[in-house]
Amino acid sequence: DIVLTQSPLSLPVTPGEPASISCRSSQSLLDTTGNNYLHWYLQKPGQSPQLLIHLTSNRASGVPDRFSGSGSGTEYTLKIRRVQAEDVGVYYCMQALQAPYTFGQGTKLDIK
């Protein structure tokens, strides 16, 4: 199985400041189509997960442009340009290159 390792696991952020989460994969998530099969999800407190970023860098519908994703191969990053109070929750990276689809451990973002 592909193992995803996120860092940090806890991320206290001052509102208005930037934040960055790293996701490292045990093998490349780049396939022959040129796509990196890495997605990002946010699970807000008490809610179901929601898709933030698909295929490394594409924001899902309705996701603010302060969220951005980048990376390739085995290294990926989610950035929030200016954190807002509504961004609190647990962020997960997930690989969809091969079954079983696997998630990182999650990064808990909270407000300082």
Next chain:
Amino acid sequence: QVQLVQSGPEVKKPGASVKVSCKPSGYTFTDYHMNWFRQAPGQGLKWMGWVGPKRGDTIYAQNFQGRVTMTRDTSTRTFYMELRGLTSGDTAVYYCARDWAYRGFDLWGQGTTVTVSS
């Protein structure tokens, strides 16, 4: 309104089975595969498998092989996930999520809490 509505909470005894339903609305039932996940208390997300809406084909995570069955009913346009031989380790919130092809899971159910306790 595009949504996935799951069945209500369940309490089961060890060794029993549970069947969770997931009913899509607001989109064409046969256009998307349905995936199932679970999240144990205080833990992360774990993918369990998927079921195709047209043929009912399935792929299961090896961890659940032999204990899980994912089905769909095209007449009622509902998906199901049945898990057998429950133990306390199966206590979790179970989610269904629509598979947006290779672009991730873009629509999630509200979750169904399954508690296994003697």
